[in-house]
Amino acid sequence: MQRTTSRRPLLARPVVVALAAAVALTATACAKTEDDTADNKQSETAAGAEQKVATPKAGGETCTIDAYGAEKIDLKNATVGFSQSEKEANPFRIAETQSIKDEAKKRGVKLLTANAQSQFSKQISDVQNLLAKGADLLVIAPLNSDGWDPVLQAAAAKKVPIITIDRKINAEPCKDYVSFIASDFVEQGRRAADQMIEATGGKGEVAILLGSAGNNVTTERTKGFKERIAEKAPDLKVVFEQTGDFSREKGQQVTEQLIQSKPGIKGIYAENDEMGLGAVTALKGAGKKAGDVKIVTVDGTRNAVQGVVDGWISGVIESNPRFGPLAFQTLDTFTKGEEVPQDIIIQDGAYNADNAKQDIGKAY
Amino acid sequence: MTATKTDAPVTTASDEPADATAPVGSARSERLSALVQQHGALAVLVLVSIVASFSFDSFATGDNVSNMATGSAFLAIVALGMTFVIVTGGIDLSVGSLFALGGVLAAWGSRHGTLVALLLPLVVCGLIGVVNGLLVARSRLAPFIVTLAAMLGARGLMLAITDEGANTYLIGKGSFLAELGQGTTLGLGNPVWITLALFVAGAVVLRRTRFGQHVYAVGGNEDAAALMGVPVARTKIAVYTLSGALAGLAGALNAAWLASGVTILGNGMELDAISAVVIGGTLLTGGLGYVSGSLVGVLLLKVIQNIINQIGSLDSSYQLVVSGAFLALVVIAQTWLGRRRQLV
Numbered sequence: 001m002q003r004t005t006s007r008r009p010l011l012a013r014p015v016v017v018a019l020a021a022a023v024a025l026t027a028t029a030c031a032k033t034e035d036d037t038a039d040n041k042q043s044e045t046a047a048g049a050e051q052k053v054a055t056p057k058a059g060g061e062t063c064t065i066d067a068y069g070a071e072k073i074d075l076k077n078a079t080v081g082f083s084q085s086e087k088e089a090n091p092f093r094i095a096e097t098q099s100i101k102d103e104a105k106k107r108g109v110k111l112l113t114a115n116a117q118s119q120f121s122k123q124i125s126d127v128q129n130l131l132a133k134g135a136d137l138l139v140i141a142p143l144n145s146d147g148w149d150p151v152l153q154a155a156a157a158k159k160v161p162i163i164t165i166d167r168k169i170n171a172e173p174c175k176d177y178v179s180f181i182a183s184d185f186v187e188q189g190r191r192a193a194d195q196m197i198e199a200t201g202g203k204g205e206v207a208i209l210l211g212s213a214g215n216n217v218t219t220e221r222t223k224g225f226k227e228r229i230a231e232k233a234p235d236l237k238v239v240f241e242q243t244g245d246f247s248r249e250k251g252q253q254v255t256e257q258l259i260q261s262k263p264g265i266k267g268i269y270a271e272n273d274e275m276g277l278g279a280v281t282a283l284k285g286a287g288k289k290a291g292d293v294k295i296v297t298v299d300g301t302r303n304a305v306q307g308v309v310d311g312w313i314s315g316v317i318e319s320n321p322r323f324g325p326l327a328f329q330t331l332d333t334f335t336k337g338e339e340v341p342q343d344i345i346i347q348d349g350a351y352n353a354d355n356a357k358q359d360i361g362k363a364y
Numbered sequence: 365m366t367a368t369k370t371d372a373p374v375t376t377a378s379d380e381p382a383d384a385t386a387p388v389g390s391a392r393s394e395r396l397s398a399l400v401q402q403h404g405a406l407a408v409l410v411l412v413s414i415v416a417s418f419s420f421d422s423f424a425t426g427d428n429v430s431n432m433a434t435g436s437a438f439l440a441i442v443a444l445g446m447t448f449v450i451v452t453g454g455i456d457l458s459v460g461s462l463f464a465l466g467g468v469l470a471a472w473g474s475r476h477g478t479l480v481a482l483l484l485p486l487v488v489c490g491l492i493g494v495v496n497g498l499l500v501a502r503s504r505l506a507p508f509i510v511t512l513a514a515m516l517g518a519r520g521l522m523l524a525i526t527d528e529g530a531n532t533y534l535i536g537k538g539s540f541l542a543e544l545g546q547g548t549t550l551g552l553g554n555p556v557w558i559t560l561a562l563f564v565a566g567a568v569v570l571r572r573t574r575f576g577q578h579v580y581a582v583g584g585n586e587d588a589a590a591l592m593g594v595p596v597a598r599t600k601i602a603v604y605t606l607s608g609a610l611a612g613l614a615g616a617l618n619a620a621w622l623a624s625g626v627t628i629l630g631n632g633m634e635l636d637a638i639s640a641v642v643i644g645g646t647l648l649t650g651g652l653g654y655v656s657g658s659l660v661g662v663l664l665l666k667v668i669q670n671i672i673n674q675i676g677s678l679d680s681s682y683q684l685v686v687s688g689a690f691l692a693l694v695v696i697a698q699t700w701l702g703r704r705r706q707l708v
Contacts (some may be wrong), residue, residue, distance in 0.1 A: 129673040213529025219530060
């Protein structure tokens, strides 16, 4: 009854599969060298596009290496591990990784990178790998805010300081991690609301394309937007909220549903550019014209700013992804034994019809 | 019927002594090649691991091996259930969602005690498995569609419990559940030992019990099995229930390890589990498969991922290309072997 009995023994099988493995490994080796040469071409960043720290709050909590319990090292001789959360299919992620790589190269620091491909379980093993490979310092762009216990324990055991960028890890600063560098997402939400109020005249029904669940960015961008609407334009009603997972396809799909269920919608707030661009595609597909539905997005990618120039998007709130310089500067200060702030908040620009054309060079 | 892995192919040799594709008559070489074939995936795993440990300093370190073991444990438990389903000729696409649901339920239930935290995911995910099984066996619907519906439904249920994923339930530090997930015994994480125990039990059930024989019989030839008095429907319901419950358990253990019910987990996990099972030598058409092969398949996937990480500087897009290429090559090799087998 078991087919086992009719199975033919074949010596060839492991040989073939082994060959497959060998081919795969050779392929990676080739890809590696290509990757290295590609790195030599540093991405050119337009003047004025680098991250600036917003005025540091007086009395903000700080952290020193003694308080954290690690040992001083010279950043130049250290190995830094960088764990990226999402696939580099989105301009924000591309610019972020590139910025970290460029800065490491500039400072001559050895950098190890990993990409979790938007899979949280992979990010956990990625960071464990970086630790196993001897990273002395870690820069993490977390996919999710919770679930970091195994990583934090492993890093603590090896006394490896962690800096998180763009999203937060829900843990104790200066104990589980050193500092968190990011934009003020609540403020981004508020500013997006301001743009939406201006574009729609403060009246009508608007929709929100939410980011992916389980991280502070989505929650805070939603919170800021709703607060400001409630406070400044009570006639503007949020009638539709659904997640577009920060992706263009999902943003388009959700907007298609939106147009059918709420044909009278006046504005769409997309919590990132990719979803906003998906919304534009959906609106075009539904036969709408530029400006019929006001779209406000957050990020500042080149395609979205071009959308502003073309009139499809009313405003883009910038969320600067060029974390390299600030992250390495923070690591440098910290490893020297000086104090660094626990929360480093960066200042973001904005694009609208007035400045989109001349500032498009700053977009990424 | 209770032929063990090693002696099964030997019977083959005596059944068909005159064979064109393998003219070697000596029993010893037949036995050797049979052994190699049975453990093909294992041979690749060993080979790749040896190459990797010579190529990368940090591959064969205790830390790395124990990380890989713990990281594989959860997928392995899911793949164990999947093996039973695939041996019956079915497929279970709902396991990724059930994994996420199980984790959230465990974290949510942990406030009512460890027992609730472990039983709730087992029962809920097991029941979804029962529904899958009933629809497949009694209503004769295609497993692909039934479990696809369950995959969407279970993820929706998970999102409903967590306010669209905005709420992440945490598991108290120092609780028994957290200790179960994060603690180590003899240098390996507790989830690894639990996984090994489940695999030993799974292997015994599949190879040594009447139920296991029924599973093979249903996958080999359903009509023939029914004529011989095998309870086909009951066997199918049982394997989908087992698969659901194991996915829930894996999710619960993973939540215990992460100390929180992370909502974004399990996307595409069903495909990883299916790949692992297929790499392990189980035929997608059913009737043939080994529990041990699935474990090896999971480890192989993990080792490949680890190697890609060891290389480090590889672009994220290339990483996908490489893992895709590797998988394709393994499956092509297997199809080719399968075709050769049919020619006999």
